[in-house]
Amino acid sequence: MLEETDKDIILNKLLTYFPGKIVRKDLTKRIKEGANVPIYVLEYLLGMYCSSQDEKVIEEGVHNVKNILAKNYVRPDEAQKIISKLRETGSYTVIDKVSVKLNYKNDTYEAEFSNLGLRGVPVSHTYPLKYERLLSGGIWCIVQMEYYYNEGDKRRVPFIVHKLTPIQMPRIDVDEIKAARGEFTDKEWIDVILRSTGMEPDNFSNREKWLHLARLIPLVENNYNFCELGPRGTGKSHIYKEISPNSVLVSGGQTTVANLFYNMASKQIGLVGMWDCVAFDEVAGITFKDKDGVQIMKDYMASGSFARGKEEKNASASFAFIGNINQSVDVLLKTSNLFEPFPEVMGMDTAFLDRMHCYLPGWEIPKYRPEYFTDNYGFITDYFAEIMRELRKISYGDAYNKYFKLGNQLNQRDAIAVKKTVSGMIKLIHPDGNYTKENVEKILRFALEMRRRVKEQLKKIGGMEFYDVNFSYIDLETFNEEYVPVPEQGGGNLIPEGMGKPGHVYHVSRGKSGMIGVFKLETQMTAGNGKFERTGLGSNSAAKESVDTAYKYLKANSKSISGNISIETKDYLVNVQDLNGIGMTTSLTLSTVIAICSVALNKPPISSMVILGDISIGGTLIKVDELANTLQVCLDSGAKKVILPLTSASDLGTVPPELVGAFNLIFYKSAEDAVFKALGVE
Structure with missing residues (x-):
């Protein structure tokens, strides 16, 4: 918790620079629980009757507000x-x-x-x-x-x-706010902003504070496309329903182009022309009566305009898409994608999803408990809403240009998304435009992560069209290039760096679900009489046959690899793990041959290596399907060296040069050649 003196410092600054425009948020809570009115209505009344630090005056004011609501609020x-x-x-x-x-x-x-x-x-x-x-x-x-x-x-x-x-504050003077902002430290100002939304910042980490701030970007930035999916009870819809009278929350369900954009019969513009932000609650339930609804939405999200009849209309409303993720993020990343809760007409439309400027990781925000709501002072909600509305008129999208430039993997749409997020965060944290290089760098990294999260999922859905996900920025002073990851992409650890154990190999191919993923084979050898067992394959008969084929192949051909491989006097056990949870692959013959040879010769595979391709029972090479997509999975999983069949060399022209250059590619012309190269045998 803040020290009492620190709280006093913030309160004294608020009283000095924003007199009559702050309210104690616990008073809002007390009355809100008994009156179903928007917070900005309550705080307007509290600002009239409770603008004091005298407890007696406050109690009388609360009593008056309750009486007014009981008597005059229409239920x-x-x-x-x-x-x-x-x-x-x-x-x-x-x-x-x-x-x-x-x-x-x-x-x-x-x-x-x-x-x-x-x-x-x-x-x-x-x-x-x-x-x-x-x-x-x-x-x-x-x-x-x-x-x-x-x-x-x-x-x-x-x-x-x-x-x-x-029940609205009069028009505000944004210059007064800019002048007053300079009297607060960055931490103090962020805490004031969060308390103005009803949250207690002392109970959140810095990361969680920033995620809460980002929810406000659609209210300060024109035509901003925002997405947040996460568990229930984390306050996703609270901002858009309660905090601003300038946003509207559309509950999940059927909507129409006329309601959202333009009614051609009455010639009236829809919600996008009336509100600063249109938030869609429970995205899973969004449906359009009109067949062209999603197409018109895509046009608007890209350009801020839409065509109806002979006319083209412009509007500045931002879109916020919020909904629930019912599985753990780890499971969702392995089996599907993070846009999975969207209806299929949107969730599988890469052109629609590519228009998202920011995907906020809602699963990182803790489920709200009573102590997460503040009892301290913040701006009266309606005054705060007017501040945000005024900030929509300015832009700080070029704030980073003085210090940094974006890496070459960001296309035009990525750059626009990053600029809008940078602009929104600077408006919230530095509305006076006074920021340092360090301030901008932190915001830029945050913006790159929020956009990269969108791109990572597009890559899963749309394949190589969206391969360029390694977002970076370059310091114009030092020319250092910094890459920005997304925390939930743990794929880089699937194939560890350094030398592995004998019999442990990694293979990338298509699983039962149709997705491409990583499979790990672990092999054990004991003294015996030629018994062979395989585990981890479940009831997948094709996968079992593929592994059995490898053992049969070695029985016939082990001597051409090494006289030290004994099939008759040893027992072998191969365990196959599906590391991405995409369903077992049926292309395991070559990987199993290499794994058994590795353990039989007590020789580990070369470091950070992955095996692509397969062989038939007769030793014929089977080329890699979708080479570019497969190599992208290798890169995401941490591979540095790739063993692949010579028959796939002709497909390298379909792979982006940056992706080809990310690996040491090692071609094999036979199964025996693959074993030698995988184990580093000259």
Whole structure:
């Protein structure tokens, strides 16, 4: 926990530079638990009545806020009771979400009350002109209403809006925020931002703080495509539902192009034109009624524009795709890909997924417990939302150009994604534009990782089209090139560096699932009478036959390899492991021959080696299918040397030169030649 003096320092700075714009977040919690209203509505009221450090004033303020909510907040099930009170008393103040439409037949503006259930209520033209959000989706308001029934005009609605006060902060001066930011250290400012979202930063690691910050990027960056998949209970939808009145959460389910983009019948723009961020909750359930829905979404995600009819429309809303991963990440990486929870029409469409600027690893954020929510001071939510909205007008995407350039494995789409993430994180941490080279480097590494996670999964789904995943950046001062990994890609450890044990070999080929993966063979030899056993193959008869073929081949040909290989006086046991969990391969004959020879001669294979290809019972070489994809798996798994059949040499033209250059390629022209080269025998 922070020392008391440190908390006081932050609080004193907030009181000095942001007077009347902060609130104690435990007060929000206390009232939120008993009132189903958005946090920004609560904090608007708390800012009015509890803007003090005096406990007595705070308690009175909380009491007032509770009374106001109990008396004036409209619950949908009590709408008729409120309407009745309005009729009986003649006037009543309500808190409700209000939207306004122009009735062009009567040339009047009419209000619609969400919870109260009233429509067609006349409202002065001054309100929609002053508060445009009333016309685009509606905003929460405190409304003083009156009731007047005119016997002479029964068609006239008896409800009158006397005064309408949006629950929104007035426009802010972003220059004041930039000036005040310089008075806080980086750590202090990050803690203030996180507390403003309701989180207690003292209970999170630095990495977890940054992941929480990244959830805010769609709110500060225009046309940002964000994805977060992870376990339940980690607050994925909290930001978009509660923290900003400028974002809308679309619950998983059927949606339409008209609702999301443009209604051609009413000529009204959809959600992307009304909100700063459109978040899709439970991505697994997203479906479009329209066949062209995903295509239009792809166009918008790439360019910020979409065509409907003869018109092309532009909008700046960001997309946030959030959902649950029900398996462990390790299992998902081995058996499928990290986009697996998406519906098939999106999850297998590489063009759609390639438009994601950031994939946040939601599994790294701990499941929320009570102590993760703060009791300290942060910005009033609506003020914070307005800060984020103002920051959308500036960009820091070129912040790293002064110090670094991106490596050559990033294409144009990768570079755009990295720039947008860099811009978003700098806006959140350094909104004043004052940052050092070290600040930018840390943010750049983070941005590269978030984009690489997208690319790694695209490689799994789309193959060699997305082979260039080794993202890096180059220091313009020292010309050092730094590569940025993604933590969950543990593949580099599958094939360890250094000399292995005799009888231990690695083989890469296609498994039962159709995916390419790594298989490890471990072989034991004991004195005996020529018995042969194999384990780890389950009920896969084709795999068993492939291993048995190797033993038969050695029985007939071992003397041509070495007179020291004894088949009749030794027993052999071969165990095969499927290291990626993709289902057992059936191409194990050559690997088994090399493994048995290795243990029989007590000679380990050459270091960091993998075996590709196979042989038939007669010794005919079987070339490697999809050589480029297979070599990419070798690289990802840590291989440095690759033994492959001479018959595959003609396919090297299909492999990117950078990939070919990553290995020491060793060709074999027969099974015996493969054994000699794999064991380093001249």
